[in-house]
Amino acid sequence: MISAKMMGVVDENAEALGVPRKQLMESSGNAVARVVRDVAESGSSVTLVCGRGNNGGDAFAAARFLEGYDVRVLLLGREESITTDIARENWAALKETDIDAEAVRDSRDLDLGDPDVVVDAMLGTGITGDLREPEATAAGSINELDATVVAVDVPSGVDADTGEAAGNAVDADHVVTFHDEKPGLSALDADVRVADIGIPEAAERFTGPGYLSLLSRDPNSHKGQNGDVLVVGGGPFTGAPALSTEAAFRAGADLVNTATPESVKTVLQTYGEDLMVRGLPGDHLKPEHVDELLDLAEGKHAVAIGPGLGTDEETLAAVRQFFEQFDGNAVVDADALHAIPDVDTDADLVCTPNGHELEEMGCDAADERDQRAEDVRGFAEELGHVVVAKGPEDIVSDGDRVVVNRVGNSGMTVGGTGDILTGITASFRATLDPFTAAVAATWVNGRAGDLAYEKRGNGFVASDMVEEVPYAMRRDTDLADDTR
Numbered sequence: 328m329i330s331a332k333m334m335g336v337v338d339e340n341a342e343a344l345g346v347p348r349k350q351l352m353e354s355s356g357n358a359v360a361r362v363v364r365d366v367a368e369s370g371s372s373v374t375l376v377c378g379r380g381n382n383g384g385d386a387f388a389a390a391r392f393l394e395g396y397d398v399r400v401l402l403l404g405r406e407e408s409i410t411t412d413i414a415r416e417n418w419a420a421l422k423e424t425d426i427d428a429e430a431v432r433d434s435r436d437l438d439l440g441d442p443d444v445v446v447d448a449m450l451g452t453g454i455t456g457d458l459r460e461p462e463a464t465a466a467g468s469i470n471e472l473d474a475t476v477v478a479v480d481v482p483s484g485v486d487a488d489t490g491e492a493a494g495n496a497v498d499a500d501h502v503v504t505f506h507d508e509k510p511g512l513s514a515l516d517a518d519v520r521v522a523d524i525g526i527p528e529a530a531e532r533f534t535g536p537g538y539l540s541l542l543s544r545d546p547n548s549h550k551g552q553n554g555d556v557l558v559v560g561g562g563p564f565t566g567a568p569a570l571s572t573e574a575a576f577r578a579g580a581d582l583v584n585t586a587t588p589e590s591v592k593t594v595l596q597t598y599g600e601d602l603m604v605r606g607l608p609g610d611h612l613k614p615e616h617v618d619e620l621l622d623l624a625e626g627k628h629a630v631a632i633g634p635g636l637g638t639d640e641e642t643l644a645a646v647r648q649f650f651e652q653f654d655g656n657a658v659v660d661a662d663a664l665h666a667i668p669d670v671d672t673d674a675d676l677v678c679t680p681n682g683h684e685l686e687e688m689g690c691d692a693a694d695e696r697d698q699r700a701e702d703v704r705g706f707a708e709e710l711g712h713v714v715v716a717k718g719p720e721d722i723v724s725d726g727d728r729v730v731v732n733r734v735g736n737s738g739m740t741v742g743g744t745g746d747i748l749t750g751i752t753a754s755f756r757a758t759l760d761p762f763t764a765a766v767a768a769t770w771v772n773g774r775a776g777d778l779a780y781e782k783r784g785n786g787f788v789a790s791d792m793v794e795e796v797p798y799a800m801r802r803d804t805d806l807a808d809d810t811r
Protein backbone atom coordinates (compact mmCIF):
# COMPACT_ATOMS: atom_id res chain seq x y z
CA MET A 328 0.00 0.00 0.00
CA ILE A 329 1.26 3.45 -0.78
CA SER A 330 -0.30 6.88 -0.25
CA ALA A 331 -0.40 9.53 -2.96
CA LYS A 332 2.11 11.65 -1.03
CA MET A 333 4.56 8.76 -0.62
CA MET A 334 4.12 7.97 -4.31
CA GLY A 335 5.37 11.50 -5.00
CA VAL A 336 8.35 10.93 -2.69
CA VAL A 337 9.29 7.63 -4.30
CA ASP A 338 8.85 9.06 -7.77
CA GLU A 339 11.29 11.91 -6.97
CA ASN A 340 13.73 9.50 -5.34
CA ALA A 341 13.60 7.41 -8.54
CA GLU A 342 14.47 10.48 -10.55
CA ALA A 343 17.53 11.04 -8.33
CA LEU A 344 18.49 7.41 -9.00
CA GLY A 345 18.48 8.04 -12.74
CA VAL A 346 14.98 6.91 -13.64
CA PRO A 347 13.17 10.09 -14.68
CA ARG A 348 9.46 10.58 -14.40
CA LYS A 349 8.99 10.65 -18.15
CA GLN A 350 10.37 7.13 -18.29
CA LEU A 351 7.82 6.09 -15.63
CA MET A 352 5.09 7.69 -17.70
CA GLU A 353 6.16 5.61 -20.69
CA SER A 354 5.87 2.45 -18.58
CA SER A 355 2.51 3.57 -17.22
CA GLY A 356 1.23 4.12 -20.74
CA ASN A 357 2.46 0.71 -21.78
CA ALA A 358 0.74 -0.90 -18.78
CA VAL A 359 -2.56 0.81 -19.59
CA ALA A 360 -2.33 -0.41 -23.20
CA ARG A 361 -1.69 -3.97 -21.99
CA VAL A 362 -4.90 -3.94 -19.98
CA VAL A 363 -6.85 -2.56 -22.95
CA ARG A 364 -5.47 -5.45 -25.05
CA ASP A 365 -6.58 -7.82 -22.32
CA VAL A 366 -10.17 -6.60 -22.17
CA ALA A 367 -10.84 -5.88 -25.89
CA GLU A 368 -9.75 -7.69 -29.01
CA SER A 369 -7.68 -6.11 -31.73
CA GLY A 370 -9.70 -3.84 -33.98
CA SER A 371 -11.97 -2.64 -31.16
CA SER A 372 -12.62 1.07 -30.81
CA VAL A 373 -10.89 2.76 -27.86
CA THR A 374 -11.46 6.36 -26.76
CA LEU A 375 -8.98 7.82 -24.30
CA VAL A 376 -10.43 10.75 -22.34
CA CYS A 377 -7.52 12.75 -21.00
CA GLY A 378 -7.06 15.49 -18.43
CA ARG A 379 -4.33 18.10 -18.47
CA GLY A 380 -2.06 16.61 -15.82
CA ASN A 381 0.16 13.53 -15.78
CA ASN A 382 -2.82 11.20 -15.58
CA GLY A 383 -3.70 12.40 -19.07
CA GLY A 384 -0.03 12.12 -20.02
CA ASP A 385 -0.10 8.41 -19.23
CA ALA A 386 -2.90 7.99 -21.77
CA PHE A 387 -1.05 10.01 -24.45
CA ALA A 388 1.74 7.45 -24.07
CA ALA A 389 -0.73 4.53 -23.97
CA ALA A 390 -2.21 5.54 -27.32
CA ARG A 391 1.15 4.88 -29.01
CA PHE A 392 1.07 1.29 -27.71
CA LEU A 393 -2.33 0.51 -29.20
CA GLU A 394 -1.55 -0.32 -32.79
CA GLY A 395 -4.26 -2.48 -34.30
CA TYR A 396 -7.04 -0.68 -32.40
CA ASP A 397 -9.30 2.10 -33.59
CA VAL A 398 -7.88 4.75 -31.26
CA ARG A 399 -9.22 8.22 -30.50
CA VAL A 400 -7.60 10.57 -27.98
CA LEU A 401 -9.59 13.46 -26.50
CA LEU A 402 -7.82 16.13 -24.46
CA LEU A 403 -10.21 18.03 -22.20
CA GLY A 404 -9.06 21.60 -22.72
CA ARG A 405 -6.62 23.49 -24.85
CA GLU A 406 -3.17 22.12 -25.64
CA GLU A 407 -1.62 25.16 -23.91
CA SER A 408 -3.38 24.23 -20.67
CA ILE A 409 -1.47 20.94 -20.24
CA THR A 410 0.13 21.39 -16.81
CA THR A 411 3.38 19.40 -16.96
CA ASP A 412 6.31 19.26 -19.37
CA ILE A 413 6.27 15.49 -19.67
CA ALA A 414 2.56 15.34 -20.50
CA ARG A 415 3.06 18.15 -23.04
CA GLU A 416 5.97 16.27 -24.62
CA ASN A 417 3.85 13.14 -24.92
CA TRP A 418 1.01 15.14 -26.44
CA ALA A 419 3.45 16.58 -28.99
CA ALA A 420 4.79 13.08 -29.75
CA LEU A 421 1.24 11.86 -30.24
CA LYS A 422 0.48 14.69 -32.69
CA GLU A 423 3.42 13.49 -34.79
CA THR A 424 1.66 10.14 -35.34
CA ASP A 425 -1.45 9.54 -37.41
CA ILE A 426 -3.47 8.66 -34.29
CA ASP A 427 -6.68 10.69 -34.06
CA ALA A 428 -5.95 13.19 -31.25
CA GLU A 429 -8.01 16.30 -30.64
CA ALA A 430 -8.24 18.98 -27.98
CA VAL A 431 -11.85 19.61 -26.94
CA ARG A 432 -11.90 23.29 -26.09
CA ASP A 433 -15.55 23.49 -25.13
CA SER A 434 -17.01 20.66 -23.06
CA ARG A 435 -20.36 21.16 -24.79
CA ASP A 436 -18.64 19.83 -27.92
CA LEU A 437 -17.64 16.60 -26.20
CA ASP A 438 -19.00 13.67 -28.16
CA LEU A 439 -17.67 10.34 -26.95
CA GLY A 440 -19.42 8.33 -29.66
CA ASP A 441 -20.00 4.66 -28.94
CA PRO A 442 -16.60 3.06 -28.34
CA ASP A 443 -15.96 -0.48 -27.09
CA VAL A 444 -13.52 0.79 -24.47
CA VAL A 445 -13.13 4.13 -22.71
CA VAL A 446 -9.87 4.92 -20.97
CA ASP A 447 -10.50 7.34 -18.12
CA ALA A 448 -7.32 9.40 -17.82
CA MET A 449 -8.86 12.64 -16.60
CA LEU A 450 -7.59 12.78 -13.04
CA GLY A 451 -5.33 10.64 -10.90
CA THR A 452 -3.61 11.43 -7.63
CA GLY A 453 -3.60 15.17 -8.41
CA ILE A 454 -7.31 15.65 -7.68
CA THR A 455 -8.56 18.03 -5.02
CA GLY A 456 -12.24 18.06 -4.08
CA ASP A 457 -15.18 17.15 -6.26
CA LEU A 458 -14.83 16.93 -10.02
CA ARG A 459 -15.01 20.34 -11.67
CA GLU A 460 -15.87 21.14 -15.29
CA PRO A 461 -15.22 19.92 -17.89
CA GLU A 462 -14.30 16.66 -16.08
CA ALA A 463 -17.63 16.50 -14.22
CA THR A 464 -19.71 16.46 -17.41
CA ALA A 465 -17.26 14.10 -19.10
CA ALA A 466 -17.50 11.66 -16.18
CA GLY A 467 -21.29 11.70 -16.49
CA SER A 468 -21.03 10.96 -20.22
CA ILE A 469 -18.54 8.12 -19.63
CA ASN A 470 -20.86 6.54 -17.06
CA GLU A 471 -23.77 6.61 -19.52
CA LEU A 472 -21.93 4.58 -22.18
CA ASP A 473 -22.06 0.80 -22.55
CA ALA A 474 -18.30 0.75 -22.99
CA THR A 475 -15.83 -1.13 -20.81
CA VAL A 476 -14.17 1.56 -18.68
CA VAL A 477 -10.45 1.27 -17.89
CA ALA A 478 -9.30 3.88 -15.37
CA VAL A 479 -5.71 5.08 -15.30
CA ASP A 480 -4.26 4.88 -11.77
CA VAL A 481 -7.56 5.67 -10.05
CA PRO A 482 -11.09 6.32 -11.35
CA SER A 483 -11.40 10.09 -11.83
CA GLY A 484 -13.18 11.57 -8.84
CA VAL A 485 -12.01 8.91 -6.38
CA ASP A 486 -9.48 9.85 -3.71
CA ALA A 487 -6.67 7.30 -3.95
CA ASP A 488 -5.89 7.59 -0.22
CA THR A 489 -9.36 7.42 1.29
CA GLY A 490 -11.51 5.85 -1.40
CA GLU A 491 -13.92 8.74 -0.99
CA ALA A 492 -15.74 9.23 -4.28
CA ALA A 493 -17.19 12.50 -5.52
CA GLY A 494 -20.91 12.21 -6.43
CA ASN A 495 -19.95 12.38 -10.09
CA ALA A 496 -16.92 10.05 -10.06
CA VAL A 497 -16.18 7.69 -12.93
CA ASP A 498 -17.53 4.18 -12.46
CA ALA A 499 -14.68 1.98 -13.73
CA ASP A 500 -14.66 -1.72 -14.64
CA HIS A 501 -10.87 -1.99 -14.52
CA VAL A 502 -8.25 0.12 -12.78
CA VAL A 503 -4.57 0.04 -13.74
CA THR A 504 -2.72 1.51 -10.81
CA PHE A 505 1.01 2.00 -10.69
CA HIS A 506 3.81 0.58 -8.56
CA ASP A 507 1.76 -0.44 -5.51
CA GLU A 508 -1.80 -0.73 -4.26
CA LYS A 509 -3.51 2.47 -3.12
CA PRO A 510 -5.59 2.40 0.08
CA GLY A 511 -8.58 4.00 -1.63
CA LEU A 512 -8.91 1.34 -4.32
CA SER A 513 -9.52 -1.72 -2.18
CA ALA A 514 -13.21 -1.01 -1.59
CA LEU A 515 -14.02 -0.33 -5.26
CA ASP A 516 -16.24 -2.66 -7.21
CA ALA A 517 -13.66 -2.95 -10.01
CA ASP A 518 -10.88 -5.21 -11.17
CA VAL A 519 -7.75 -3.47 -9.83
CA ARG A 520 -4.36 -4.33 -11.31
CA VAL A 521 -1.04 -3.09 -10.04
CA ALA A 522 1.48 -2.42 -12.81
CA ASP A 523 5.22 -2.42 -12.23
CA ILE A 524 6.46 0.77 -13.90
CA GLY A 525 10.14 0.25 -13.19
CA ILE A 526 10.57 2.35 -10.03
CA PRO A 527 13.87 1.02 -8.61
CA GLU A 528 13.60 -0.74 -5.27
CA ALA A 529 16.20 1.67 -3.92
CA ALA A 530 13.73 4.55 -4.30
CA GLU A 531 11.82 3.09 -1.35
CA ARG A 532 14.58 1.28 0.47
CA PHE A 533 16.77 4.38 0.81
CA THR A 534 16.12 7.98 1.76
CA GLY A 535 16.22 10.51 -1.05
CA PRO A 536 15.42 14.08 -1.98
CA GLY A 537 11.77 13.14 -2.52
CA TYR A 538 11.23 13.52 1.22
CA LEU A 539 11.64 17.27 0.79
CA SER A 540 8.28 17.28 -0.98
CA LEU A 541 6.63 16.47 2.35
CA LEU A 542 8.02 19.59 4.02
CA SER A 543 6.22 22.31 2.07
CA ARG A 544 4.30 24.59 4.40
CA ASP A 545 0.85 26.07 4.25
CA PRO A 546 1.24 29.68 3.05
CA ASN A 547 -1.58 30.73 5.40
CA SER A 548 -0.06 29.15 8.49
CA HIS A 549 0.56 31.02 11.74
CA LYS A 550 3.43 31.14 14.20
CA GLY A 551 3.75 27.79 15.93
CA GLN A 552 1.98 25.70 13.31
CA ASN A 553 5.26 24.84 11.59
CA GLY A 554 6.87 23.51 14.70
CA ASP A 555 6.58 24.21 18.41
CA VAL A 556 9.35 22.25 20.08
CA LEU A 557 10.73 21.83 23.60
CA VAL A 558 14.35 20.77 23.98
CA VAL A 559 15.26 19.26 27.34
CA GLY A 560 18.98 18.94 27.79
CA GLY A 561 22.16 20.25 29.35
CA GLY A 562 23.68 20.21 32.81
CA PRO A 563 27.09 18.64 32.51
CA PHE A 564 27.22 19.84 28.88
CA THR A 565 25.87 22.96 27.17
CA GLY A 566 26.79 22.64 23.49
CA ALA A 567 24.54 19.65 22.83
CA PRO A 568 21.18 21.23 23.77
CA ALA A 569 22.21 24.44 21.96
CA LEU A 570 22.86 22.47 18.76
CA SER A 571 19.55 20.59 18.99
CA THR A 572 17.74 23.88 19.56
CA GLU A 573 19.41 25.61 16.65
CA ALA A 574 18.86 22.59 14.40
CA ALA A 575 15.13 22.62 15.20
CA PHE A 576 14.95 26.29 14.20
CA ARG A 577 17.06 25.74 11.10
CA ALA A 578 14.83 22.84 10.06
CA GLY A 579 11.86 25.18 10.08
CA ALA A 580 10.36 25.11 13.59
CA ASP A 581 8.66 28.39 14.56
CA LEU A 582 9.12 28.13 18.31
CA VAL A 583 11.82 26.27 20.21
CA ASN A 584 12.01 26.47 24.00
CA THR A 585 14.94 24.95 25.83
CA ALA A 586 14.68 23.66 29.39
CA THR A 587 18.04 23.26 31.11
CA PRO A 588 19.47 23.26 34.64
CA GLU A 589 19.77 26.78 36.10
CA SER A 590 23.55 26.34 36.45
CA VAL A 591 24.04 26.48 32.67
CA LYS A 592 21.10 28.65 31.68
CA THR A 593 23.17 31.81 31.20
CA VAL A 594 25.84 30.01 29.20
CA LEU A 595 23.19 28.52 26.95
CA GLN A 596 21.48 31.87 26.47
CA THR A 597 24.73 33.47 25.31
CA TYR A 598 24.90 31.00 22.40
CA GLY A 599 22.32 32.99 20.53
CA GLU A 600 19.56 35.56 20.61
CA ASP A 601 17.05 33.07 19.15
CA LEU A 602 17.17 30.82 22.20
CA MET A 603 14.36 30.88 24.76
CA VAL A 604 15.84 29.20 27.79
CA ARG A 605 14.00 28.06 30.92
CA GLY A 606 16.18 27.29 33.95
CA LEU A 607 15.40 24.32 36.21
CA PRO A 608 16.76 24.72 39.78
CA GLY A 609 20.15 23.02 40.31
CA ASP A 610 22.93 21.73 38.11
CA HIS A 611 21.33 18.61 36.65
CA LEU A 612 17.86 17.32 35.74
CA LYS A 613 16.04 15.79 38.77
CA PRO A 614 12.69 14.19 39.55
CA GLU A 615 11.52 17.41 41.24
CA HIS A 616 11.57 19.06 37.76
CA VAL A 617 9.18 16.59 36.19
CA ASP A 618 5.97 18.53 36.92
CA GLU A 619 7.40 21.65 35.36
CA LEU A 620 8.63 19.68 32.34
CA LEU A 621 5.16 18.22 31.85
CA ASP A 622 3.73 21.75 31.94
CA LEU A 623 6.30 23.01 29.45
CA ALA A 624 5.69 20.04 27.16
CA GLU A 625 1.94 20.60 27.05
CA GLY A 626 0.76 21.30 23.50
CA LYS A 627 4.19 21.05 21.91
CA HIS A 628 4.55 19.17 18.61
CA ALA A 629 7.54 17.36 20.06
CA VAL A 630 9.91 17.23 23.00
CA ALA A 631 13.56 16.56 22.16
CA ILE A 632 15.07 15.11 25.28
CA GLY A 633 18.57 13.93 26.09
CA PRO A 634 21.30 16.11 24.60
CA GLY A 635 23.92 16.91 27.23
CA LEU A 636 21.81 15.71 30.18
CA GLY A 637 24.47 13.37 31.60
CA THR A 638 23.86 10.06 33.33
CA ASP A 639 23.31 11.05 36.95
CA GLU A 640 20.94 8.55 38.63
CA GLU A 641 18.55 11.40 39.46
CA THR A 642 18.54 12.54 35.85
CA LEU A 643 17.67 9.10 34.50
CA ALA A 644 14.97 8.75 37.16
CA ALA A 645 13.54 12.10 36.08
CA VAL A 646 13.47 11.04 32.41
CA ARG A 647 11.72 7.81 33.40
CA GLN A 648 9.13 9.62 35.52
CA PHE A 649 8.54 12.15 32.76
CA PHE A 650 7.76 9.42 30.23
CA GLU A 651 5.51 7.56 32.65
CA GLN A 652 3.21 10.59 32.61
CA PHE A 653 3.82 12.14 29.18
CA ASP A 654 1.61 11.06 26.27
CA GLY A 655 2.79 13.39 23.51
CA ASN A 656 5.57 13.12 20.92
CA ALA A 657 9.24 12.94 21.78
CA VAL A 658 12.62 12.45 20.20
CA VAL A 659 14.93 10.70 22.64
CA ASP A 660 18.67 10.92 22.26
CA ALA A 661 21.95 10.47 24.05
CA ASP A 662 21.84 9.96 27.83
CA ALA A 663 18.04 9.89 27.99
CA LEU A 664 18.08 6.67 25.94
CA HIS A 665 19.29 4.80 29.02
CA ALA A 666 15.87 5.29 30.58
CA ILE A 667 13.83 4.00 27.63
CA PRO A 668 14.02 0.21 27.50
CA ASP A 669 12.26 -0.25 30.85
CA VAL A 670 9.87 2.65 30.79
CA ASP A 671 6.14 2.23 30.33
CA THR A 672 4.90 5.23 28.35
CA ASP A 673 1.95 6.37 26.25
CA ALA A 674 4.20 8.79 24.37
CA ASP A 675 5.14 8.34 20.70
CA LEU A 676 8.91 8.13 20.62
CA VAL A 677 11.63 8.40 18.03
CA CYS A 678 14.79 7.00 19.64
CA THR A 679 18.07 7.99 17.98
CA PRO A 680 20.88 5.82 19.39
CA ASN A 681 24.37 5.61 17.92
CA GLY A 682 25.99 2.15 17.69
CA HIS A 683 27.14 2.17 21.30
CA GLU A 684 23.84 3.48 22.66
CA LEU A 685 21.93 0.91 20.62
CA GLU A 686 23.93 -1.86 22.28
CA GLU A 687 23.38 -0.34 25.72
CA MET A 688 19.65 -0.26 25.02
CA GLY A 689 19.83 -4.02 24.57
CA CYS A 690 19.93 -4.39 20.78
CA ASP A 691 22.77 -6.57 19.61
CA ALA A 692 22.61 -5.71 15.91
CA ALA A 693 24.78 -7.53 13.37
CA ASP A 694 27.34 -5.66 11.26
CA GLU A 695 26.19 -7.17 7.98
CA ARG A 696 23.90 -4.69 6.26
CA ASP A 697 20.70 -6.69 5.69
CA GLN A 698 20.91 -8.52 8.99
CA ARG A 699 21.55 -5.24 10.80
CA ALA A 700 18.43 -3.73 9.24
CA GLU A 701 16.42 -6.76 10.32
CA ASP A 702 17.85 -6.60 13.85
CA VAL A 703 16.99 -2.92 14.19
CA ARG A 704 13.49 -3.61 12.85
CA GLY A 705 12.99 -6.35 15.42
CA PHE A 706 14.23 -4.11 18.19
CA ALA A 707 11.90 -1.27 17.16
CA GLU A 708 9.01 -3.75 17.13
CA GLU A 709 9.87 -4.93 20.62
CA LEU A 710 10.23 -1.37 21.87
CA GLY A 711 7.02 -0.23 20.15
CA HIS A 712 8.69 2.98 19.01
CA VAL A 713 10.58 4.30 16.01
CA VAL A 714 14.31 3.62 16.18
CA VAL A 715 16.95 5.50 14.21
CA ALA A 716 20.13 3.44 14.52
CA LYS A 717 22.78 5.99 13.59
CA GLY A 718 25.94 4.95 11.80
CA PRO A 719 27.70 5.19 8.44
CA GLU A 720 24.27 4.13 7.19
CA ASP A 721 21.37 5.15 9.43
CA ILE A 722 18.68 2.52 9.75
CA VAL A 723 15.19 3.80 10.51
CA SER A 724 12.42 1.41 11.51
CA ASP A 725 9.01 1.53 13.12
CA GLY A 726 9.09 -2.21 13.71
CA ASP A 727 7.50 -2.85 10.33
CA ARG A 728 9.01 -0.62 7.66
CA VAL A 729 12.75 -0.06 7.28
CA VAL A 730 14.40 2.79 5.39
CA VAL A 731 18.16 3.22 5.20
CA ASN A 732 19.92 6.56 4.89
CA ARG A 733 23.17 6.45 2.93
CA VAL A 734 23.60 10.22 2.63
CA GLY A 735 26.32 11.80 4.78
CA ASN A 736 30.04 11.32 5.21
CA SER A 737 32.66 10.23 7.70
CA GLY A 738 33.37 13.87 8.63
CA MET A 739 30.12 13.57 10.59
CA THR A 740 31.78 11.46 13.26
CA VAL A 741 32.66 14.82 14.87
CA GLY A 742 30.78 15.49 18.13
CA GLY A 743 27.39 17.17 17.97
CA THR A 744 26.03 15.89 14.66
CA GLY A 745 23.63 13.58 16.51
CA ASP A 746 22.26 16.55 18.46
CA ILE A 747 21.49 18.19 15.13
CA LEU A 748 19.57 15.13 13.93
CA THR A 749 17.54 15.24 17.15
CA GLY A 750 16.54 18.86 16.57
CA ILE A 751 15.66 18.31 12.91
CA THR A 752 13.53 15.27 13.75
CA ALA A 753 11.65 17.15 16.47
CA SER A 754 10.99 20.01 14.08
CA PHE A 755 9.60 17.68 11.39
CA ARG A 756 7.20 16.13 13.91
CA ALA A 757 5.08 19.26 13.55
CA THR A 758 3.64 17.90 10.32
CA LEU A 759 4.92 14.34 9.86
CA ASP A 760 4.31 11.02 11.59
CA PRO A 761 7.22 9.71 13.70
CA PHE A 762 8.58 7.28 11.10
CA THR A 763 8.41 9.69 8.16
CA ALA A 764 9.83 12.56 10.25
CA ALA A 765 12.76 10.37 11.29
CA VAL A 766 13.45 9.18 7.75
CA ALA A 767 13.26 12.70 6.29
CA ALA A 768 15.48 14.03 9.08
CA THR A 769 18.26 11.51 8.42
CA TRP A 770 18.38 12.60 4.77
CA VAL A 771 18.42 16.32 5.60
CA ASN A 772 21.04 15.76 8.32
CA GLY A 773 23.26 13.74 5.98
CA ARG A 774 22.87 16.28 3.22
CA ALA A 775 23.80 19.12 5.63
CA GLY A 776 26.90 17.06 6.50
CA ASP A 777 27.76 16.72 2.81
CA LEU A 778 27.35 20.46 2.28
CA ALA A 779 29.60 21.19 5.29
CA TYR A 780 32.17 18.68 4.05
CA GLU A 781 32.24 20.32 0.67
CA LYS A 782 33.28 23.62 2.20
CA ARG A 783 35.66 22.45 4.90
CA GLY A 784 36.50 18.80 4.33
CA ASN A 785 36.79 16.63 7.41
CA GLY A 786 37.57 19.70 9.51
CA PHE A 787 33.96 20.85 9.74
CA VAL A 788 32.35 20.94 13.16
CA ALA A 789 28.72 20.55 14.18
CA SER A 790 28.16 24.30 14.38
CA ASP A 791 29.24 24.58 10.72
CA MET A 792 26.91 21.77 9.79
CA VAL A 793 23.83 23.18 11.53
CA GLU A 794 24.09 26.28 9.35
CA GLU A 795 23.80 24.08 6.27
CA VAL A 796 20.45 22.60 7.35
CA PRO A 797 18.35 25.25 5.56
CA TYR A 798 20.34 24.70 2.34
CA ALA A 799 20.00 20.95 2.73
CA MET A 800 16.23 21.48 2.72
CA ARG A 801 16.24 23.42 -0.54
CA ARG A 802 15.73 21.43 -3.68
CA ASP A 803 17.79 23.81 -5.76
CA THR A 804 20.97 23.59 -3.64
CA ASP A 805 23.78 22.43 -5.86
CA LEU A 806 26.50 20.52 -4.06
CA ALA A 807 29.10 22.10 -6.36
CA ASP A 808 27.97 25.66 -5.64
CA ASP A 809 30.08 27.30 -2.93
CA THR A 810 28.45 30.73 -3.06
CA ARG A 811 26.08 29.86 -0.21
Ligand SMILES: NC(=O)C1=CN([C@@H]2O[C@H](COP(=O)(O)OP(=O)(O)OC[C@H]3O[C@@H](n4cnc5c(N)ncnc54)[C@H](O)[C@@H]3O)[C@@H](O)[C@H]2O)[C@H](O)CC1
Binds near residue numbers: 352454457459
Ligand atom coordinates in the same frame (compact mmCIF):
# COMPACT_ATOMS: atom_id res chain seq x y z
N1 LIG B 1 4.99 7.93 -9.60
C1 LIG B 1 3.90 8.52 -9.92
O1 LIG B 1 3.20 9.03 -9.08
C2 LIG B 1 3.52 8.53 -11.32
C3 LIG B 1 2.33 9.11 -11.67
N2 LIG B 1 1.89 9.14 -12.92
C4 LIG B 1 0.56 9.62 -13.21
O2 LIG B 1 0.43 10.93 -12.78
C5 LIG B 1 -0.79 11.10 -12.10
C6 LIG B 1 -0.77 12.30 -11.22
O3 LIG B 1 -0.51 13.40 -12.05
P1 LIG B 1 -0.72 14.93 -11.61
O4 LIG B 1 -0.28 15.75 -12.76
O5 LIG B 1 -0.05 15.13 -10.33
O6 LIG B 1 -2.26 15.04 -11.33
P2 LIG B 1 -3.56 14.66 -12.18
O7 LIG B 1 -3.23 14.33 -13.56
O8 LIG B 1 -4.30 13.67 -11.38
O9 LIG B 1 -4.41 16.02 -12.14
C7 LIG B 1 -3.84 17.28 -12.16
C8 LIG B 1 -4.72 18.30 -12.87
O10 LIG B 1 -6.06 18.21 -12.50
C9 LIG B 1 -6.58 19.47 -12.05
N3 LIG B 1 -7.56 19.21 -10.99
C10 LIG B 1 -7.31 18.96 -9.71
N4 LIG B 1 -8.45 18.68 -9.05
C11 LIG B 1 -9.47 18.79 -9.97
C12 LIG B 1 -10.86 18.61 -9.89
N5 LIG B 1 -11.47 18.33 -8.73
N6 LIG B 1 -11.60 18.75 -11.00
C13 LIG B 1 -11.00 19.07 -12.17
N7 LIG B 1 -9.66 19.25 -12.31
C14 LIG B 1 -8.90 19.10 -11.21
C15 LIG B 1 -5.35 20.20 -11.60
O11 LIG B 1 -5.53 21.58 -11.68
C16 LIG B 1 -4.31 19.69 -12.56
O12 LIG B 1 -4.33 20.40 -13.75
C17 LIG B 1 -0.98 9.78 -11.42
O13 LIG B 1 -2.30 9.56 -11.02
C18 LIG B 1 -0.51 8.82 -12.51
O14 LIG B 1 -1.56 8.59 -13.42
C19 LIG B 1 2.85 8.76 -13.93
O15 LIG B 1 2.78 9.17 -15.14
C20 LIG B 1 3.80 7.69 -13.57
C21 LIG B 1 4.46 7.95 -12.30
Ligand SMILES: [K+]
Binds near residue numbers: 382480482
Ligand atom coordinates in the same frame (compact mmCIF):
# COMPACT_ATOMS: atom_id res chain seq x y z
K1 LIG C 1 -8.09 8.42 -13.92
